[in-house]
Amino acid sequence: KKAKFELLAEDDAGDPKQGTAAAQKLMDSKVNGVIGHLNSGTTIPASKVYSDAGVPQISPSATNPKFTRNGYKTAFRVVADDVHLGGTLGKYSVQQLKGKSIAVIDDRTAYGQGVADEFEKGVKSAGGKVVGREFTNDKATDFTAILTSLKAKKPDVVF
The missing domain is CATH 3.40.50.2300 (Response regulator)
Structure with a gap:
């Protein structure tokens, strides 16, 4: 089955409040998955938005243990905590x-x-x-x- 990937970028400016706003904007745009955010300070609060929407989030760089220990089934990391x-x-x-x-x-x-x-x-x-x-x-x-x-x-x- 063919799959089409399209980049939709949002800037969270490394700020937790802007991070959740960016996450909500992505959810409003009906994305199917998220790769990001860059840092733990924005990744952790945004992860709740994605979890509530049932959208998988893969963080390539967030290392704070809280990110994956919150228990959200949609939160994944690719680096050590x-x-x-x-x-x-x-x-x-x-x-x-x-x-x-x-x-x-x-x-x-x-x-x-x-x-x-x-x-x-x-x-x-x-x-x-x-x-x-x-x-x-x-x-x-x-x-x-x-x-x-x-x-x-x-x-x-x-x-």
Whole structure:
């Protein structure tokens, strides 16, 4: 049986509210499936819209565990979640990079915080020590203060 695929693109601007609006617009357009959204912060709220409509959603990049743990039968991911990604990177930093003291920076987005939390758990489970945890936001461009603060703690690895 022949199938025709047609691209219908919407921009969620990386914003959760715009993400659900874009999702609703796609549902109003009667799409049969969605590949997206890019980040967890928009993917998670949009997934409810798709689930309510019974439309499958495949996210190529959302890693927050909540995306697939909400129990929506229409939500699928093609990459590891933060638990596996962050935890593995944390263990790798200690075991392979031989980091004993490790600093962590996150941008407080759904992705940044989630993967940083799991990274920290992975470091601790591998016997490493987190000597500093700093926070920024996803709009920041100047990290001088954060890096200066962490430099004084002499980390072997910065994540």
